[in-house]
Amino acid sequence: MIMSTSRRKIEHLELCAASPVESRNIGPGFNDVMLVHRALPEMDMEDTDLSVRFLDKNMKAPFMIASITGGHPETIPVNAALAGAAEELGIGIGVGSQRAAIEDPSHEASFRIVRDKAPSAFVYGNIGAAQIREYGVEGVEKIIEMIDADAIAVHLNFLQEAIQPEGDRDASGVLDVIKEICSLAVPVIVKETGAGISHEDAFLLKEAGVSAIDVGGVGGTSWSGVEVYRARERKDIMYEMLGELFWDFGIPTAPSIVECSVSLPVIATGGLRSGLDIAKSIALGASVGSAALPFVGPAMKGKEEVVSSIRHMLNELKVAMFLCGCKTVNDLQLAPAVISGWTREYLELRGFNVKDMALRSKNTEFQRV
Numbered sequence: 001m002i003m004s005t006s007r008r009k010i011e012h013l014e015l016c017a018a019s020p021v022e023s024r025n026i027g028p029g030f031n032d033v034m035l036v037h038r039a040l041p042e043m044d045m046e047d048t049d050l051s052v053r054f055l056d057k058n059m060k061a062p063f064m065i066a067s068i069t070g071g072h073p074e075t076i077p078v079n080a081a082l083a084g085a086a087e088e089l090g091i092g093i094g095v096g097s098q099r100a101a102i103e104d105p106s107h108e109a110s111f112r113i114v115r116d117k118a119p120s121a122f123v124y125g126n127i128g129a130a131q132i133r134e135y136g137v138e139g140v141e142k143i144i145e146m147i148d149a150d151a152i153a154v155h156l157n158f159l160q161e162a163i164q165p166e167g168d169r170d171a172s173g174v175l176d177v178i179k180e181i182c183s184l185a186v187p188v189i190v191k192e193t194g195a196g197i198s199h200e201d202a203f204l205l206k207e208a209g210v211s212a213i214d215v216g217g218v219g220g221t222s223w224s225g226v227e228v229y230r231a232r233e234r235k236d237i238m239y240e241m242l243g244e245l246f247w248d249f250g251i252p253t254a255p256s257i258v259e260c261s262v263s264l265p266v267i268a269t270g271g272l273r274s275g276l277d278i279a280k281s282i283a284l285g286a287s288v289g290s291a292a293l294p295f296v297g298p299a300m301k302g303k304e305e306v307v308s309s310i311r312h313m314l315n316e317l318k319v320a321m322f323l324c325g326c327k328t329v330n331d332l333q334l335a336p337a338v339i340s341g342w343t344r345e346y347l348e349l350r351g352f353n354v355k356d357m358a359l360r361s362k363n364t365e366f367q368r369v
Contacts, residue, residue, distance in 0.1 A: 049328050060089060069110075083118040087121050157193040162242075194221055
């Protein structure tokens with residue numbers, strides 16, 4: 001029997017909270033990225049300014065709580081804790097796929113709670129590309145209205161769809177439906193969910209008219225891995241083997257940030273676990289960073305646990321910026337980043353010039369001798 005979308009959502013959340021679901025053999029690539037230390041930062045760390053403007057919305061830090069959950073009554077307190085933390089910290093937050101609420105309006109409360117608890121935060125809605133074809137522009141408008149969304153994210157999760165029995169494997173015409181909703185009043189973000197986005201696809205998305213790209217790279221939660229546990233529970237050997245094979249498939253987060261350098265705002269998601277990871281992401285070209293998995297456990301305990309976890313990451317970011325001599329996030333985007341190892345080899349083979357990133361300087365008067 002095909003499982004309902006709502007039941008699948010709570011099952012996903014429970015698995016993410018209780019099981020090792022992160023990438024196993026391939027990390028996000030941040031270990032291959034080094035920020036150049038400035039022994040003379042010539043600034044007071046207290047003057048570090050984390051504030052950014054993202055898609056016409058001011059945020060107190062370049063960070064968002066990535067789409068996690070919703071669509072089941074048991075997710076309401078989790079989303080309430082996450083949204084309350086986002087409001088208190090002045091950061092952004094995304095909701096999980098709102099498909100369940102379109103299928104059954106009784107689940108709308110699990111998403112509305114986010115706007116209720118975060119009335120002034122940047123909040124983005126979320127729907128799968130396959131569902132846009134099914135529900136049309138009117139369906140997208142409904143989910144935007146549901147949470148008074150500042151933007152709508154269209155998620156691309158065809159890796160997961162390919163290895164779950166209830167998956168939608170028809171990816172034809174996706175670009176056309178994305179083009180269609182780019183005429184809506186709110187910005188459109190296209191996000192991967194753990195397999196990364198290539199330069200070729202980033203260019204196509206820009207041409208389609210999207211406002212931002214969320215790389216959703218390999219290195220964080222593996223939804224292929226999540227499907228392994230689901231298949232194991234139902235004793236489905238074929239899908240378990242598929243999930244194992246493709247557990248780490250895709251482009252890691254760090255190189256995917258560089259791949260998505262097409263003059264659009266970039267959200268770095270996928271294995272960001274510290275403020276240093278956020279700093280490295282921004283130096284590679286991201287506008288903001290985001291993460292989901294690290295906050296599932298804290299959210300189940302309450303808002304204050306989430307606030308504490310994120311405050312710690314933002315303090316790490318502030319230290320990283322200070323040690324790079326960067327007062328602002330704009331400064332950090334111009335800071336030199338040295339890329340080595342597998343990530344350098346990958347990017348060079350893909351035709352990117354990593355040397356220029358290592359030699360740049362936010363100080364235009366600096367002359368290399």
